Each structure stands twice: as structure tokens, then as C-alpha cells.
Amino acid sequence: MGAVKTKRMPRAVREQQMLDAAVRTFGNRGYMAASMDEIAELAGVSKPLVYLYLNSKEDLFTACxxxxxxxxxxxxxxxxxxxxxxxxxxxxxxxxxxxxxxxxxxxxxxxxxxxxxxxxxxxxxxxxxxxxxxxxxxxxxxxxxxxxxxxxxxxxxxxxxxxxxxxxxxxxxxxxxxxxxxxxxxxxxxxxxxxxxxxxxxxxxxxxxxxxxxxxxxxxxxxxxxxxxxxx
The missing domain is CATH 1.10.357.10 (Tetracycline Repressor, domain 2)
Known part of the structure; x- marks a missing residue:
């Protein structure tokens, strides 16, 4: 029996989840102390996916x-x-x-x-x-x-x-x-x-x-x- 496929989340929704996690992390820990690993974990995604969507920590902060x-x-x-x-x-x-x-x-x-x-x-x-x-x-x-x-x-x-x-x-x-x-x-x-x-x-x-x-x-x-x- 094949693996069950999960419905793919739209990019815009996934990106807002990442921004939500980033705003929370930046707001609580500050820009310098915040890590992309922490943001990815809070958003429930992999760090490479955060980079794929938002390029860099600087671009992510600007988007926030x-x-x-x-x-x-x-x-x-x-x-x-x-x-x-x-x-x-x-x-x-x-x-x-x-x-x-x-x-x-x-x-x-x-x-x-x-x-x-x-x-x-x-x-x-x-x-x-x-x-x-x-x-x-x-x-x-x-x-x-x-x-x-x-x-x-x-x-x-x-x-x-x-x-x-x-x-x-x-x-x-x-x-x-x-x-x-x-x-x-x-x-x-x-x-x-x-x-x-x-x-x-x-x-x-x-x-x-x-x-x-x-x-x-x-x-x-x-x-x-x-x-x-x-x-x-």
C-alpha cells in the first residue's frame, strides 16, 4: 500500500507561517540573537525551506x-x-x-x-x-x-x-x-x-x-x- 499523500500547503500560507515565527523570534530575542534554526523550528519547517522562500536572514527581517x-x-x-x-x-x-x-x-x-x-x-x-x-x-x-x-x-x-x-x-x-x-x-x-x-x-x-x-x-x-x- 502506497504512502498517504498530504495536501500541499499553498506558498502564501506557508510564508505567512514563517513570518509569524520570525516576528515572534525577532521580537523576543532580538535580531542578532535570533537564529534561522529557531525560526524554522517554530514555523514547523526545515531551515532550507526558509532560505528557499525568503533568501536570507536579512531578507526575512525586511519582510517582517x-x-x-x-x-x-x-x-x-x-x-x-x-x-x-x-x-x-x-x-x-x-x-x-x-x-x-x-x-x-x-x-x-x-x-x-x-x-x-x-x-x-x-x-x-x-x-x-x-x-x-x-x-x-x-x-x-x-x-x-x-x-x-x-x-x-x-x-x-x-x-x-x-x-x-x-x-x-x-x-x-x-x-x-x-x-x-x-x-x-x-x-x-x-x-x-x-x-x-x-x-x-x-x-x-x-x-x-x-x-x-x-x-x-x-x-x-x-x-x-x-x-x-x-x-x-
Whole structure:
């Protein structure tokens, strides 16, 4: 009786298994310490098959960066709903960002730590992702600023630095949230909204930005005057 033939797994599915294993290994052990033997074993394939599909450790790491970067940018874009007011768009986009980084801590470690510290080629991949997110956030802030100033011709340069600062703060806050038990994506997003949107002045005066569902709809700080007494 002949041997039973098993159904061959499609290349795309097998490759995603390898990438899953690689992201987990790179995220936990770091790029330098991770071995192709370990990745192959975790993926349930032979090391020669990993090389056949993804050529080298460098190419495998690049493929991981590109996949995780694409997933993160898509999550942020999908989270920010264009029909909402500007503050709600930003809050929902931030919530999507923190939700994704919390659900994929190894992927976030690959993007935010490993890729940035192991060569210019890898760092450039992450820089391209970050530039896309910054450009997206810039447009959200610009729309809000033009409405607030009643100036449809307000230049993008006036707010581009704010977008850079906001994205940088989100990156640091994601590291903190992932390392701090009990911090939810909603809490992280609200923290950043209170710091960036409401501003420290309003925050210290007890005028907080409140996310939808907590105390009615979220509102800009100048229309909101409850929550806590001023800090002295």
C-alpha cells in the first residue's frame, strides 16, 4: 500500500507561517540573537525551506518589517473615521494604534526597537512607515486648525511639527502601555488626547477631554468644565 499523500500547503500560507515565527523570534530575542534554526523550528519547517522562500536572514527581517508596518498603518487609517469631528477622528485613530500595538507586541518590538537599531536599510523601512502615519495625522490636525482659525488657507507647515510630536508621544506611550499591566488601549489614547489635544494647561485646571461613552460625546476642552477640581 502506497504512502498517504498530504495536501500541499499553498506558498502564501506557508510564508505567512514563517513570518509569524520570525516576528515572534525577532521580537523576543532580538535580531542578532535570533537564529534561522529557531525560526524554522517554530514555523514547523526545515531551515532550507526558509532560505528557499525568503533568501536570507536579512531578507526575512525586511519582510517582517514590511508586513508589520503595513498592518499598523492600515489599522490606524481604518480606525480614524472621516465622518467624525476632528478630535474624535484623532482619538479613534489613536485607539486603533494602541489596540494594534497591544495585540501585536512582538511586531511592535520589531518596528520600534529592532529595526531602528540594526542598520540603515532596516531603519529606512520603519522611517517610511512613520512618515506615512505622520502625514496622515498632519492632515487631521490641519483640518481641525483650519476650522478653529476659520482659515482654509492655513499652511501645512504650521502644524507639521505638532504631528511629529504627537506620533513620537504615541510611540513612547505604546511602549509604556505594553509594559504596564492593566493599561488598556482606550486609556492610553485618552491619556494622549488629554496631553496633546486638551493641553497641559486645561488638564491642570481640571478641564479634561472625555472620550465618547464616558460622559456623553467627546468635546473640545473650551466647552467642557467638569471632571475634577483644579490642581493647585
Amino acid at each position: 518589517i514590511r508586513r508589520e508596518a503595513r498592518a499598523l498603518t492600515e489599522a490606524v487609517r481604518a480606525g480614524a473615521r472621516p465622518e467624525l469631528p476632528a478630535d474624535r477622528q484623532l482619538w479613534s485613530g489613536l485607539t486603533a494604534f494602541f489596540t494594534h500595538t497591544a495585540r501585536h507586541p512582538d511586531g511592535w518590538a520589531v518596528l520600534h526597537l529592532q529595526a531602528r537599531t540594526h542598520g540603515e536599510v532596516f531603519a529606512a523601512e520603519v522611517a517610511a512607515m512613520r512618515a506615512e502615519i505622520v502625514a496622515f495625522v498632519t492632515q487631521l490636525i490641519l483640518a481641525a486648525a483650519r476650522e478653529a482659525h476659520r482659515d482654509p488657507d492655513l499652511r501645512e507647515a504650521e502644524v507639521s511639527g505638532l504631528a511629529e510630536a504627537l506620533v513620537g508621544a504615541a510611540e513612547s506611550l505604546a511602549d509604556w502601555a505594553n509594559a504596564t499591566p492593566g493599561v488598556t488601549a482606550r486609556q492610553a489614547a485618552t491619556t494622549l488626547m488629554n496631553f496633546a489635544w486638551a493641553g497641559l494647561g486645561d488638564l491642570m485646571a481640571g478641564r479634561h477631554w472625555t472620550p465618547p461613552g464616558d460622559s456623553g460625546d467627546a468635546r473640545a476642552p473650551e466647552t467642557q468644565r467638569e471632571v475634577t477640581s483644579p490642581v493647585r
